Amino acid sequence: MSEITTIQLLTPQHWKDYELIDCGNFEKLERFGDLILIRPEPQAVWPKTLGDAEWNSRHHIKFKGRSATSGEWLKKNSKAADRWHIEYKNKDVEIKLRLGLTSFKHVGIFPEQAVNWDYISESVKSFETPQPKVLNLFAYTGGASLIAKAAGADTTHVDSIKQVVTWANENQELSGVDNIRWVVEDALKFVKRELKRGNKYNGIILDPPAYGHGPKGEKWKLEDHIMEMMQDVVQLLDPEEHFLILNTYSLGFSSVIVENLIRTSFPQVANLEIGELYLQATAGPKLPLGVFGKFRKTKKK
Structure with a gap:
């Protein structure tokens, strides 16, 4: 045996420098240091817990996919760091x-x-x-x-x-x-x-x-x-x-x-x-x- x-x-x-705030609808809302990002997440098959309005108000940068392997980052403020x-x-x-x-x-x-x-x-x-x-x-x-x-x-x-x-x-x-x-x-x-x-x-x-x-x-x-x-x-x-x-x-x-x-x-x-x-x-x-x-x-x- x-x-x-x-x-x-x-x-x-x-x-302290990382936090997963919410996840759902194939995305995740997460904080790295002072920046809050929205990124795709194929595992998050359930609905978001927080509403879209809160996600949109809290994030600084969002990733938008162009294909299965690449995309672009959309910044609310052009001064946000790369x-x-x-x-x-x-x-x-x-x-x-x-x-x-x-x-x-x-x-x-x-x-x-x-x-x-x-x-x-x-x-x-x-x-x-x-x-x-x-x-x-x-x-x-x-x-x-x-x-x-x-x-x-x-x-x-x-x-x-x-x-x-x-x-x-x-x-x-x-x-x-x-x-x-x-x-x-x-x-x-x-x-x-x-x-x-x-x-x-x-x-x-x-x-x-x-x-x-x-x-x-x-x-x-x-x-x-x-x-x-x-x-x-x-x-x-x-x-x-x-x-x-x-x-x-x-x-x-x-x-x-x-x-x-x-x-x-x-x-x-x-x-x-x-x-x-x-x-x-x-x-x-x-x-x-x-x-x-x-x-x-x-x-x-």
Whole structure:
């Protein structure tokens, strides 16, 4: 009989610079620092809690889609910033992030990931290894990389898009940390090379997209490649002291699928937690934003 898995619903707590105000009718109303945005949200299939009049009066900028993959930002005031900064801190670390209005509705951060950030800093701080090695795959603009580095880890950041790695480097400078290793490469290719080199990591973070491309046209499709990735990644874990986080944002994936992926790739797993990340709107609804699996092993005292 397999070990009982902890199943959780998790949402970020005590983040002064972020607030989901309301969500519904396939949109979300959210505050980043002092700016309030309206963005599309395919998961918000229910009606809005607050009325249209309140949404329209409160927001500063709204995203209007032109196609399934791009659109434009409509500002109430032309002086509203295209780029601005926010902070995140927990009991262990503090980081700063540069946000920006992109043509594909993103602003450079996925706020629900703050739950995973807390797990990363707690893990790094709990290890006896003086400078734990952490690998962040599909690392985007680097929130998780910054958290790991600020907590004291030797951090490697891998993403296939040069522009977002440059963005992550800006966030490193803002946060007052340095010496993160930046790698612009297909994540699966990088992992296979690390296996050949015999490298090990105390922490591995995976937040893969449903679809993606590497810098040389490599194709990533979550359901086609995640099993291969997991089987390779677990071989990079330090056997004595480690953590791993797998986060997926795909309408077709459940936390049970994530559990099966982890257990079949790493049968000796202990302390496995699986569940769903969500954002709690001030107006009431919970907005689901992905499923996760994570586990940690520390040296016995």
